[in-house]
Amino acid sequence: MGNRVTRDAFILCCALATGAGAQPYPAKPVRVVVGFAAGGATDISARHIAQKLGEAIGQAFVVENRPGAASTLASEFVAHSAPDGYTLLFANATVAMPSLFAKLNFDVRKDLAPVSLVGYGPLVMVIHPSIPARTSKELIALAKRRPGALNYGTAGVGSFTHLAMALYETTTGARMLHIPYKGTSQAMIGILTGEAHLTFSSVAAALPPVRQGKLRAIGVSGTRRSPVMPEVPTLAEGGVAGYDATSWYGLLAPAGTPRTAIARLGDEAVKALAAPESRDKLTHLGIEPARGGSDEFAPFLATEITKWAGVIKAAGIPPQ
Numbered sequence: 191m192g193n194r195v196t197r198d199a200f201i202l203c204c205a206l207a208t209g210a211g212a213q214p215y216p217a218k219p220v221r222v223v224v225g226f227a228a229g230g231a232t233d234i235s236a237r238h239i240a241q242k243l244g245e246a247i248g249q250a251f252v253v254e255n256r257p258g259a260a261s262t263l264a265s266e267f268v269a270h271s272a273p274d275g276y277t278l279l280f281a282n283a284t285v286a287m288p289s290l291f292a293k294l295n296f297d298v299r300k301d302l303a304p305v306s307l308v309g310y311g312p313l314v315m316v317i318h319p320s321i322p323a324r325t326s327k328e329l330i331a332l333a334k335r336r337p338g339a340l341n342y343g344t345a346g347v348g349s350f351t352h353l354a355m356a357l358y359e360t361t362t363g364a365r366m367l368h369i370p371y372k373g374t375s376q377a378m379i380g381i382l383t384g385e386a387h388l389t390f391s392s393v394a395a396a397l398p399p400v401r402q403g404k405l406r407a408i409g410v411s412g413t414r415r416s417p418v419m420p421e422v423p424t425l426a427e428g429g430v431a432g433y434d435a436t437s438w439y440g441l442l443a444p445a446g447t448p449r450t451a452i453a454r455l456g457d458e459a460v461k462a463l464a465a466p467e468s469r470d471k472l473t474h475l476g477i478e479p480a481r482g483g484s485d486e487f488a489p490f491l492a493t494e495i496t497k498w499a500g501v502i503k504a505a506g507i508p509p510q
Contacts (some may be wrong), residue, residue, distance in 0.1 A: 196275040215275055217249075220243075221254055225262070230374070230463070236253050243459065269445075278441050279441070287495075291508070295455060305483070307480035308439040310379065310437070312424075314390070316399070317381075317405055319403070327429045333362075341387050343388075343389040357501050411427065411434070412434060414422060414478075417429075440480075441455065
């Protein structure tokens with residue numbers, strides 16, 4: 191009896207000691223992995239939300255850039271990381287396009303857990319001033335009169351700019367030649383020099399050349415006009431009914447990450463995004479801050495995966 195009491199007391203003491211030593215999440219710096227190079231809208235957004243999460247939670251959130259393979263290298267790294275809440279993925283809409291790739295070493299649906307939407311970033315279609323089209327209707331008419339005579343530049347095969355243009359072509363019946371560049375900056379140079387006729391660009395990147403008259407804005411790809419370019423109609427307003435190719439940004443964690451950690455991160459992200467400073471920062475980048483955490487992000491991500499799989503199939507884009 192005495193031995194049993196002694197053993198039970200020992201176990202109880204160990205349990206109490208373990209509980210007393212446990213620290214609330216997060217107890218150390220959190221890594222935020224970005225699948226794109228530093229300096230772009232995705233990276234800038236990631237660094238802003240990381241800073242705000244760090245300030246709110248009282249722990250460092252360190253951004254780590256892992257560009258390559260259309261951001262799938264970063265996604266794979268996070269998907270295979272320990273599900274402890276200390277490695278997060280800051281992704282854009284390309285994470286919802288797994289059907290673009292012939293082989294992925296992870297499953298977006300099974301291996302990544304949505305934490306919080308961060309924002310929505312519509313693109314703007316811009317055209318070289320030498321092309322005689324000032325509206326989407328005029329561009330479509332020109333493309334149909336001269337199939338294949340017009341070309342469009344993108345950030346590469348399977349990039350979001352490519353998918354946005356593929357959706358535009360399949361929706362309107364216009365057919366143009368695709369020129370894939372090595373990144374968004376190269377695509378922008380291509381259109382500014384007249385090598386390419388049109389492209390989709392982030393609002394922030396397109397604003398200066400549009401204001402300077404070097405490019406002409408045809409339409410915004412989202413469902414609402416951009417507050418940065420309110421004079422530019424959406425493509426849906428311009429006659430392409432139902433068109434919506436909105437890029438977006440969000441935080442994800444490895445599947446299996448404790449729900450308490452995901453809830454804490456999601457709640458703090460929502461609060462950070464509601465702050466005036468965040469709204470000003472993201473709006474300047476052409477991004478509308480989101481208002482929902484994981485409960486909103488999960489069904490949204492599922493819908494996006496289904497939508498873009500259909501676009502990829504309809505456009506005949508082969509898996510890369």
